[in-house]
Amino acid sequence: MVEEYQHLIERGLTQESIYRGQLLKLRVDTVALPNGETAQREIVEHPGAVAAVPVTEDDQVIMVRQFRYPINQITIEIPAGKLEFGEEPETALKRELAEETGLKAGKIQLLGEFYSAPGFSNEKILVYLVRELSPQVITEKTDSEEFLEPVKIPLDEALRMAADGRLRDAKTIIGLNWAKAALRE
Amino acid sequence: MVEEYQHLIERGLTQESIYRGQLLKLRVDTVALPNGETAQREIVEHPGAVAAVPVTEDDQVIMVRQFRYPINQITIEIPAGKLEFGEEPETALKRELAEETGLKAGKIQLLGEFYSAPGFSNEKILVYLVRELSPQVITEKTDSEEFLEPVKIPLDEALRMAADGRLRDAKTIIGLNWAKAALRE
Numbered sequence: 001m002v003e004e005y006q007h008l009i010e011r012g013l014t015q016e017s018i019y020r021g022q023l024l025k026l027r028v029d030t031v032a033l034p035n036g037e038t039a040q041r042e043i044v045e046h047p048g049a050v051a052a053v054p055v056t057e058d059d060q061v062i063m064v065r066q067f068r069y070p071i072n073q074i075t076i077e078i079p080a081g082k083l084e085f086g087e088e089p090e091t092a093l094k095r096e097l098a099e100e101t102g103l104k105a106g107k108i109q110l111l112g113e114f115y116s117a118p119g120f121s122n123e124k125i126l127v128y129l130v131r132e133l134s135p136q137v138i139t140e141k142t143d144s145e146e147f148l149e150p151v152k153i154p155l156d157e158a159l160r161m162a163a164d165g166r167l168r169d170a171k172t173i174i175g176l177n178w179a180k181a182a183l184r185e
Numbered sequence: 186m187v188e189e190y191q192h193l194i195e196r197g198l199t200q201e202s203i204y205r206g207q208l209l210k211l212r213v214d215t216v217a218l219p220n221g222e223t224a225q226r227e228i229v230e231h232p233g234a235v236a237a238v239p240v241t242e243d244d245q246v247i248m249v250r251q252f253r254y255p256i257n258q259i260t261i262e263i264p265a266g267k268l269e270f271g272e273e274p275e276t277a278l279k280r281e282l283a284e285e286t287g288l289k290a291g292k293i294q295l296l297g298e299f300y301s302a303p304g305f306s307n308e309k310i311l312v313y314l315v316r317e318l319s320p321q322v323i324t325e326k327t328d329s330e331e332f333l334e335p336v337k338i339p340l341d342e343a344l345r346m347a348a349d350g351r352l353r354d355a356k357t358i359i360g361l362n363w364a365k366a367a368l369r370e
Contacts, residue, residue: 005259008252008332018204019211021227024305026204026211031254039330042206043255044229046305067193068303069216070228074190075303082304116302118253118260118354119267120209120231123302145224147193163366169303170355177362181348 007034010041023047023082046123050093051080051171053111053179054103054130059155061176062101062133066148068169076151076161077172080125089126098136101150106132111178116170127175129182155180192219195226208232208267231308235278236265236356238296238364239288239315244340246361247286247318251333253354261336261346262357265310274311283321286335291317296363301355312360314367340365 010031018026025045054062063076081096109129116123162173195216203211210230239247248261266281294314301308347358
Protein backbone atom coordinates (compact mmCIF):
# COMPACT_ATOMS: atom_id res chain seq x y z
CA MET A 1 0.00 0.00 0.00
CA VAL A 2 1.51 3.31 -0.96
CA GLU A 3 2.94 5.42 1.84
CA GLU A 4 0.89 8.52 1.05
CA TYR A 5 -2.39 6.81 2.04
CA GLN A 6 -1.30 5.67 5.52
CA HIS A 7 -3.86 8.07 6.99
CA LEU A 8 -6.69 5.97 5.47
CA ILE A 9 -5.52 2.43 6.20
CA GLU A 10 -7.07 0.04 8.73
CA ARG A 11 -4.94 -2.74 10.18
CA GLY A 12 -6.39 -6.12 11.15
CA LEU A 13 -5.76 -7.03 14.80
CA THR A 14 -7.81 -10.18 15.39
CA GLN A 15 -10.06 -12.41 13.27
CA GLU A 16 -13.06 -14.38 14.47
CA SER A 17 -14.47 -17.04 12.16
CA ILE A 18 -18.27 -17.00 12.47
CA TYR A 19 -19.35 -19.39 9.72
CA ARG A 20 -17.85 -21.57 6.99
CA GLY A 21 -20.50 -22.62 4.47
CA GLN A 22 -20.69 -24.23 1.03
CA LEU A 23 -20.40 -20.88 -0.73
CA LEU A 24 -19.50 -18.24 1.86
CA LYS A 25 -17.40 -17.71 4.96
CA LEU A 26 -18.22 -14.99 7.46
CA ARG A 27 -15.52 -13.38 9.60
CA VAL A 28 -15.58 -10.56 12.12
CA ASP A 29 -12.26 -8.75 12.45
CA THR A 30 -11.17 -6.19 14.97
CA VAL A 31 -9.19 -3.49 13.19
CA ALA A 32 -7.04 -0.54 14.22
CA LEU A 33 -8.42 2.62 12.60
CA PRO A 34 -6.13 5.36 11.27
CA ASN A 35 -6.76 7.39 14.46
CA GLY A 36 -5.64 4.50 16.66
CA GLU A 37 -9.10 3.51 17.85
CA THR A 38 -10.49 0.05 17.16
CA ALA A 39 -13.59 -1.06 15.26
CA GLN A 40 -15.22 -4.26 14.06
CA ARG A 41 -15.52 -5.23 10.41
CA GLU A 42 -17.88 -7.95 9.12
CA ILE A 43 -16.41 -9.68 6.07
CA VAL A 44 -18.06 -12.16 3.71
CA GLU A 45 -15.36 -14.27 2.07
CA HIS A 46 -16.29 -15.45 -1.41
CA PRO A 47 -14.17 -17.64 -3.76
CA GLY A 48 -14.62 -15.22 -6.67
CA ALA A 49 -16.58 -15.72 -9.86
CA VAL A 50 -16.48 -15.57 -13.64
CA ALA A 51 -19.15 -14.22 -15.97
CA ALA A 52 -19.56 -14.50 -19.74
CA VAL A 53 -21.19 -12.23 -22.28
CA PRO A 54 -21.82 -14.73 -25.10
CA VAL A 55 -22.54 -12.89 -28.35
CA THR A 56 -23.68 -14.71 -31.50
CA GLU A 57 -22.68 -13.88 -35.08
CA ASP A 58 -25.95 -11.94 -35.46
CA ASP A 59 -25.37 -9.85 -32.29
CA GLN A 60 -27.65 -11.65 -29.89
CA VAL A 61 -26.64 -12.21 -26.28
CA ILE A 62 -27.26 -15.59 -24.67
CA MET A 63 -28.45 -14.98 -21.13
CA VAL A 64 -30.07 -17.11 -18.43
CA ARG A 65 -33.41 -16.79 -16.68
CA GLN A 66 -33.27 -18.01 -13.09
CA PHE A 67 -34.78 -17.64 -9.66
CA ARG A 68 -32.63 -15.74 -7.14
CA TYR A 69 -33.65 -16.84 -3.68
CA PRO A 70 -31.93 -13.99 -1.73
CA ILE A 71 -34.05 -11.38 -3.55
CA ASN A 72 -37.10 -13.63 -4.22
CA GLN A 73 -37.16 -12.70 -7.90
CA ILE A 74 -36.85 -14.23 -11.34
CA THR A 75 -33.93 -12.51 -13.06
CA ILE A 76 -32.30 -12.53 -16.48
CA GLU A 77 -28.51 -12.45 -16.08
CA ILE A 78 -25.40 -13.18 -18.08
CA PRO A 79 -24.07 -16.73 -17.47
CA ALA A 80 -21.79 -16.86 -14.43
CA GLY A 81 -20.54 -19.06 -11.66
CA LYS A 82 -18.18 -19.20 -8.76
CA LEU A 83 -14.63 -20.46 -8.98
CA GLU A 84 -14.08 -23.92 -7.57
CA PHE A 85 -11.13 -24.28 -5.19
CA GLY A 86 -7.86 -23.72 -7.07
CA GLU A 87 -9.59 -23.50 -10.44
CA GLU A 88 -8.30 -21.39 -13.34
CA PRO A 89 -10.83 -18.68 -14.28
CA GLU A 90 -11.02 -19.74 -17.95
CA THR A 91 -11.73 -23.35 -16.94
CA ALA A 92 -14.58 -22.15 -14.74
CA LEU A 93 -15.84 -19.92 -17.56
CA LYS A 94 -16.02 -22.80 -20.06
CA ARG A 95 -17.72 -25.05 -17.52
CA GLU A 96 -20.35 -22.48 -16.54
CA LEU A 97 -21.03 -21.53 -20.15
CA ALA A 98 -21.56 -25.16 -21.09
CA GLU A 99 -23.70 -25.97 -18.06
CA GLU A 100 -25.88 -22.89 -18.24
CA THR A 101 -26.28 -22.43 -21.99
CA GLY A 102 -25.07 -25.65 -23.66
CA LEU A 103 -22.51 -23.63 -25.61
CA LYS A 104 -18.80 -23.78 -26.30
CA ALA A 105 -16.80 -20.65 -27.15
CA GLY A 106 -14.25 -20.49 -29.96
CA LYS A 107 -12.99 -17.09 -28.83
CA ILE A 108 -12.62 -15.80 -25.26
CA GLN A 109 -11.58 -12.25 -24.34
CA LEU A 110 -11.20 -10.88 -20.79
CA LEU A 111 -13.10 -7.59 -20.60
CA GLY A 112 -12.26 -6.65 -17.03
CA GLU A 113 -12.86 -7.43 -13.40
CA PHE A 114 -14.69 -5.74 -10.55
CA TYR A 115 -15.63 -6.12 -6.89
CA SER A 116 -19.37 -6.57 -6.38
CA ALA A 117 -19.56 -5.22 -2.82
CA PRO A 118 -16.13 -4.15 -1.46
CA GLY A 119 -17.72 -2.66 1.68
CA PHE A 120 -18.42 -6.12 3.08
CA SER A 121 -17.16 -8.80 0.70
CA ASN A 122 -14.04 -9.75 -1.24
CA GLU A 123 -16.04 -11.19 -4.15
CA LYS A 124 -14.24 -10.38 -7.41
CA ILE A 125 -15.91 -11.12 -10.75
CA LEU A 126 -13.94 -11.55 -13.98
CA VAL A 127 -16.01 -10.73 -17.06
CA TYR A 128 -15.32 -12.23 -20.49
CA LEU A 129 -16.66 -11.64 -23.97
CA VAL A 130 -17.20 -15.02 -25.62
CA ARG A 131 -17.80 -15.45 -29.35
CA GLU A 132 -17.74 -18.12 -32.09
CA LEU A 133 -20.32 -20.12 -30.19
CA SER A 134 -21.17 -23.73 -31.00
CA PRO A 135 -23.35 -26.34 -29.27
CA GLN A 136 -21.63 -28.38 -26.56
CA VAL A 137 -22.73 -31.72 -25.16
CA ILE A 138 -22.71 -31.68 -21.37
CA THR A 139 -21.91 -34.95 -19.69
CA GLU A 140 -22.00 -33.94 -16.04
CA LYS A 141 -23.15 -30.87 -14.15
CA THR A 142 -21.19 -29.55 -11.17
CA ASP A 143 -24.28 -27.97 -9.67
CA SER A 144 -27.36 -30.15 -9.67
CA GLU A 145 -29.13 -27.62 -7.45
CA GLU A 146 -29.28 -24.93 -10.13
CA PHE A 147 -32.39 -24.48 -12.28
CA LEU A 148 -32.25 -22.03 -15.14
CA GLU A 149 -33.06 -21.60 -18.81
CA PRO A 150 -31.18 -19.82 -21.61
CA VAL A 151 -32.73 -16.73 -23.21
CA LYS A 152 -31.55 -15.11 -26.45
CA ILE A 153 -31.82 -11.30 -26.57
CA PRO A 154 -30.50 -8.86 -29.22
CA LEU A 155 -27.51 -6.98 -27.74
CA ASP A 156 -29.12 -3.56 -28.33
CA GLU A 157 -32.28 -4.67 -26.53
CA ALA A 158 -30.25 -6.16 -23.65
CA LEU A 159 -28.44 -2.81 -23.30
CA ARG A 160 -31.79 -1.00 -23.14
CA MET A 161 -32.95 -3.49 -20.48
CA ALA A 162 -29.76 -2.81 -18.47
CA ALA A 163 -30.42 0.93 -18.70
CA ASP A 164 -34.13 0.95 -17.86
CA GLY A 165 -34.14 -1.41 -14.88
CA ARG A 166 -35.34 -4.65 -16.45
CA LEU A 167 -31.89 -6.16 -15.85
CA ARG A 168 -30.89 -5.39 -12.30
CA ASP A 169 -27.80 -7.28 -11.24
CA ALA A 170 -24.40 -5.65 -11.19
CA LYS A 171 -22.43 -8.14 -13.29
CA THR A 172 -25.05 -8.14 -16.06
CA ILE A 173 -25.20 -4.34 -16.31
CA ILE A 174 -21.39 -4.06 -16.25
CA GLY A 175 -20.79 -7.02 -18.57
CA LEU A 176 -23.17 -5.74 -21.25
CA ASN A 177 -21.65 -2.25 -21.16
CA TRP A 178 -18.11 -3.58 -21.38
CA ALA A 179 -19.10 -5.93 -24.24
CA LYS A 180 -20.67 -3.07 -26.16
CA ALA A 181 -17.48 -1.00 -25.81
CA ALA A 182 -15.26 -3.93 -26.87
CA LEU A 183 -17.42 -4.78 -29.90
CA ARG A 184 -17.33 -1.16 -31.08
CA GLU A 185 -13.51 -1.05 -31.10
CA MET B 186 -44.24 -14.46 -9.14
CA VAL B 187 -45.70 -15.19 -12.55
CA GLU B 188 -47.17 -18.65 -13.09
CA GLU B 189 -45.07 -19.47 -16.17
CA TYR B 190 -41.84 -19.59 -14.14
CA GLN B 191 -42.98 -22.10 -11.51
CA HIS B 192 -40.43 -24.56 -12.89
CA LEU B 193 -37.58 -22.27 -11.71
CA ILE B 194 -38.80 -21.22 -8.27
CA GLU B 195 -37.33 -22.32 -4.94
CA ARG B 196 -39.52 -22.22 -1.83
CA GLY B 197 -38.11 -21.49 1.62
CA LEU B 198 -38.82 -24.26 4.14
CA THR B 199 -36.79 -23.30 7.22
CA GLN B 200 -34.53 -20.40 8.22
CA GLU B 201 -31.58 -20.55 10.58
CA SER B 202 -30.14 -17.27 11.83
CA ILE B 203 -26.34 -17.60 12.02
CA TYR B 204 -25.24 -14.05 12.83
CA ARG B 205 -26.71 -10.60 13.42
CA GLY B 206 -24.04 -7.91 13.18
CA GLN B 207 -23.82 -4.12 12.97
CA LEU B 208 -24.04 -4.16 9.17
CA LEU B 209 -24.97 -7.70 8.06
CA LYS B 210 -27.10 -10.65 9.03
CA LEU B 211 -26.30 -14.15 7.86
CA ARG B 212 -29.03 -16.79 7.42
CA VAL B 213 -28.97 -20.32 6.14
CA ASP B 214 -32.29 -21.46 4.65
CA THR B 215 -33.40 -24.88 3.57
CA VAL B 216 -35.31 -24.57 0.32
CA ALA B 217 -37.46 -26.87 -1.83
CA LEU B 218 -36.02 -26.96 -5.34
CA PRO B 219 -38.25 -27.06 -8.43
CA ASN B 220 -37.66 -30.85 -8.67
CA GLY B 221 -38.86 -31.40 -5.10
CA GLU B 222 -35.43 -32.00 -3.61
CA THR B 223 -34.05 -29.76 -0.87
CA ALA B 224 -30.92 -27.61 -0.74
CA GLN B 225 -29.30 -25.05 1.54
CA ARG B 226 -28.95 -21.38 0.66
CA GLU B 227 -26.59 -18.97 2.46
CA ILE B 228 -28.02 -15.45 2.49
CA VAL B 229 -26.35 -12.21 3.57
CA GLU B 230 -29.04 -9.72 4.60
CA HIS B 231 -28.07 -6.11 4.00
CA PRO B 232 -30.17 -3.00 4.77
CA GLY B 233 -29.65 -1.58 1.26
CA ALA B 234 -27.64 1.44 0.21
CA VAL B 235 -27.68 4.68 -1.73
CA ALA B 236 -24.94 6.06 -3.97
CA ALA B 237 -24.48 9.50 -5.51
CA VAL B 238 -22.78 10.63 -8.69
CA PRO B 239 -22.11 14.31 -7.82
CA VAL B 240 -21.32 16.27 -10.98
CA THR B 241 -20.15 19.89 -10.87
CA GLU B 242 -21.07 22.65 -13.34
CA ASP B 243 -17.77 22.03 -15.16
CA ASP B 244 -18.40 18.25 -15.49
CA GLN B 245 -16.19 16.98 -12.72
CA VAL B 246 -17.27 14.08 -10.51
CA ILE B 247 -16.71 14.26 -6.77
CA MET B 248 -15.57 10.85 -5.59
CA VAL B 249 -14.02 9.48 -2.40
CA ARG B 250 -10.71 7.77 -1.79
CA GLN B 251 -10.92 5.19 1.00
CA PHE B 252 -9.47 1.97 2.33
CA ARG B 253 -11.64 -1.12 1.82
CA TYR B 254 -10.70 -3.64 4.46
CA PRO B 255 -12.41 -6.69 2.85
CA ILE B 256 -10.23 -6.37 -0.27
CA ASN B 257 -7.20 -4.73 1.43
CA GLN B 258 -7.06 -1.93 -1.14
CA ILE B 259 -7.34 1.82 -1.44
CA THR B 260 -10.21 2.53 -3.82
CA ILE B 261 -11.78 5.56 -5.45
CA GLU B 262 -15.57 5.22 -5.40
CA ILE B 263 -18.65 7.36 -5.77
CA PRO B 264 -20.02 8.53 -2.39
CA ALA B 265 -22.36 5.95 -0.87
CA GLY B 266 -23.69 4.58 2.36
CA LYS B 267 -26.10 2.12 3.83
CA LEU B 268 -29.66 2.95 4.77
CA GLU B 269 -30.28 3.37 8.48
CA PHE B 270 -33.27 1.48 9.87
CA GLY B 271 -36.50 2.90 8.42
CA GLU B 272 -34.70 5.73 6.66
CA GLU B 273 -35.92 7.26 3.39
CA PRO B 274 -33.34 6.79 0.61
CA GLU B 275 -33.11 10.52 -0.21
CA THR B 276 -32.46 11.35 3.45
CA ALA B 277 -29.64 8.83 3.49
CA LEU B 278 -28.30 10.22 0.23
CA LYS B 279 -28.10 13.77 1.56
CA ARG B 280 -26.48 12.59 4.78
CA GLU B 281 -23.83 10.49 3.05
CA LEU B 282 -23.08 13.20 0.50
CA ALA B 283 -22.57 15.77 3.26
CA GLU B 284 -20.47 13.45 5.45
CA GLU B 285 -18.27 12.13 2.69
CA THR B 286 -17.80 15.20 0.51
CA GLY B 287 -19.03 18.21 2.52
CA LEU B 288 -21.51 18.98 -0.24
CA LYS B 289 -25.22 19.70 -0.50
CA ALA B 290 -27.16 18.98 -3.71
CA GLY B 291 -29.67 21.39 -5.23
CA LYS B 292 -30.90 18.80 -7.71
CA ILE B 293 -31.31 15.05 -7.13
CA GLN B 294 -32.34 12.56 -9.83
CA LEU B 295 -32.77 8.80 -9.35
CA LEU B 296 -30.84 7.04 -12.12
CA GLY B 297 -31.74 3.46 -11.25
CA GLU B 298 -31.20 0.63 -8.82
CA PHE B 299 -29.40 -2.69 -8.92
CA TYR B 300 -28.53 -5.74 -6.82
CA SER B 301 -24.81 -6.01 -6.12
CA ALA B 302 -24.67 -9.79 -5.61
CA PRO B 303 -28.09 -11.46 -5.96
CA GLY B 304 -26.57 -14.94 -5.75
CA PHE B 305 -25.93 -14.54 -2.02
CA SER B 306 -27.18 -11.15 -0.82
CA ASN B 307 -30.27 -8.96 -0.97
CA GLU B 308 -28.23 -5.74 -1.05
CA LYS B 309 -29.96 -3.24 -3.35
CA ILE B 310 -28.24 0.04 -4.26
CA LEU B 311 -30.17 3.10 -5.45
CA VAL B 312 -28.03 5.39 -7.62
CA TYR B 313 -28.66 9.13 -7.94
CA LEU B 314 -27.26 11.89 -10.10
CA VAL B 315 -26.74 14.95 -7.90
CA ARG B 316 -26.08 18.43 -9.28
CA GLU B 317 -26.12 22.09 -8.27
CA LEU B 318 -23.60 21.36 -5.55
CA SER B 319 -22.77 23.79 -2.75
CA PRO B 320 -20.65 23.50 0.42
CA GLN B 321 -22.43 22.10 3.46
CA VAL B 322 -21.41 22.48 7.08
CA ILE B 323 -21.48 19.13 8.86
CA THR B 324 -22.36 19.24 12.53
CA GLU B 325 -22.31 15.54 13.38
CA LYS B 326 -21.14 12.39 11.60
CA THR B 327 -23.15 9.16 11.82
CA ASP B 328 -20.09 7.04 11.19
CA SER B 329 -17.03 8.05 13.18
CA GLU B 330 -15.26 4.86 12.05
CA GLU B 331 -15.04 5.94 8.41
CA PHE B 332 -11.87 7.58 7.04
CA LEU B 333 -11.95 8.93 3.53
CA GLU B 334 -11.07 11.95 1.42
CA PRO B 335 -12.87 13.56 -1.51
CA VAL B 336 -11.28 13.49 -4.96
CA LYS B 337 -12.39 15.56 -7.95
CA ILE B 338 -12.07 13.87 -11.36
CA PRO B 339 -13.30 15.04 -14.79
CA LEU B 340 -16.31 12.87 -15.80
CA ASP B 341 -14.65 11.73 -19.05
CA GLU B 342 -11.54 10.65 -17.17
CA ALA B 343 -13.63 8.86 -14.51
CA LEU B 344 -15.42 6.97 -17.32
CA ARG B 345 -12.05 5.92 -18.79
CA MET B 346 -10.97 4.76 -15.31
CA ALA B 347 -14.18 2.70 -15.00
CA ALA B 348 -13.49 1.11 -18.39
CA ASP B 349 -9.78 0.32 -17.94
CA GLY B 350 -9.85 -1.18 -14.44
CA ARG B 351 -8.65 1.75 -12.32
CA LEU B 352 -12.12 1.97 -10.76
CA ARG B 353 -13.18 -1.49 -9.77
CA ASP B 354 -16.31 -1.50 -7.66
CA ALA B 355 -19.68 -2.28 -9.13
CA LYS B 356 -21.65 0.76 -7.98
CA THR B 357 -18.98 3.17 -9.25
CA ILE B 358 -18.79 1.59 -12.70
CA ILE B 359 -22.58 1.44 -12.99
CA GLY B 360 -23.19 4.90 -11.52
CA LEU B 361 -20.75 6.62 -13.87
CA ASN B 362 -22.23 4.88 -16.92
CA TRP B 363 -25.78 5.76 -15.91
CA ALA B 364 -24.76 9.37 -15.19
CA LYS B 365 -23.13 9.68 -18.61
CA ALA B 366 -26.31 8.43 -20.30
CA ALA B 367 -28.54 10.78 -18.27
CA LEU B 368 -26.33 13.82 -18.93
CA ARG B 369 -26.38 13.14 -22.68
CA GLU B 370 -30.20 13.15 -22.84
